[in-house]
Amino acid sequence: MxxxxxxxxxxxxxxxxxxxxxxxxxxxxxxxxxxxxxxEVIDAxxxxxxxxxxDLFLIDIRRPNEWEKTGSGEGATRLDMRREDFIAELDKIIxxxxxKPVALICARGVRSSRMNNRLVEAGFTNxxxxxxxxxxxxxxxxxxKRELPVVLDKE
Numbered sequence: 001m002x003x004x005x006x007x008x009x010x011x012x013x014x015x016x017x018x019x020x021x022x023x024x025x026x027x028x029x030x031x032x033x034x035x036x037x038x039x040e041v042i043d044a045x046x047x048x049x050x051x052x053x054x055d056l057f058l059i060d061i062r063r064p065n066e067w068e069k070t071g072s073g074e075g076a077t078r079l080d081m082r083r084e085d086f087i088a089e090l091d092k093i094i095x096x097x098x099x100k101p102v103a104l105i106c107a108r109g110v111r112s113s114r115m116n117n118r119l120v121e122a123g124f125t126n127x128x129x130x131x132x133x134x135x136x137x138x139x140x141x142x143x144x145k146r147e148l149p150v151v152l153d154k155e
Contacts, residue, residue, distance in 0.1 A: 039116060039127045044073070044143040047103050047130045051075030056101035056128065057094055061115055066107060070134055071150035073105060073143050081106075081115050087122055098124045105130040108137040 042050075051058035052075045060072040061081035072078055077093055079086065094100045102124060104112040109131035119127045136142030144150070 039120065039129065041129045041131050041139070042103065043140050044105075044130055044132055044134075044146050044148055047105065047128075048073060048075060048143075048148050050101075051103070056103050058103045058105060058130075059090065059093070060105050060134075061111060062106050062134070066134075070144060071152040073134065074149035074151055076105065076151075081111060087119070090119070098122075099126055101126040101128060103128040103130050105143070106133050107135045108133040108142070109139055110137075 047056070047058055050056045051073070058073060058076040060067065060076040060078050062078075063080055063082070064078075067078055079089055079093070083089060090102070091098070094102060102119070104115050104119075104127065106112040106115075109129065112129050112133065113131065116127045116129045130143075131137060132140030132142045134143045136145055140146075
């Protein structure tokens with residue numbers, strides 16, 4: 001006979017798998033955690049093209065250990081969103097002009113959507129969300145699965 005614990009674990013596993021497959025292979029839990037963004041949303045190939053052409057600042061807001069595992073998208077500047085001076089550092093990167101286009105990318109679009117809204121509240125007027133992120137989400141397969149170029153070490 002199955003114990004309650006085993007039944008609970010099995011139920012959570014089935015539920016998690018169901019949510020994953022219901023989202024065409026994308027994890028719907030991540031999608032539910034994302035906030036609606038007030039600005040534009042673009043896919044990873046568009047973010048790469050615009051960053052490489054100099055038409056936007058692509059900011060990888062993930063943690064350093066995440067950068068070490070996957071690298072960052074080519075053309076991205078690394079800026080850990082947990083830094084207390086995040087907004088001040090972003091201001092330095094964009095030369096203090098908060099109307100310049102800034103695209104945020106994280107792993108799956110959850111943190112980028114939240115930071116997008118924080119930046120809008122702080123007076124940034126052209127914040128863009130790369131909602132599929134590096135690893136993919138309901139918005140798309142992500143930077144890595146699209147085989148877009150990455151930079152592994154940015155010392």
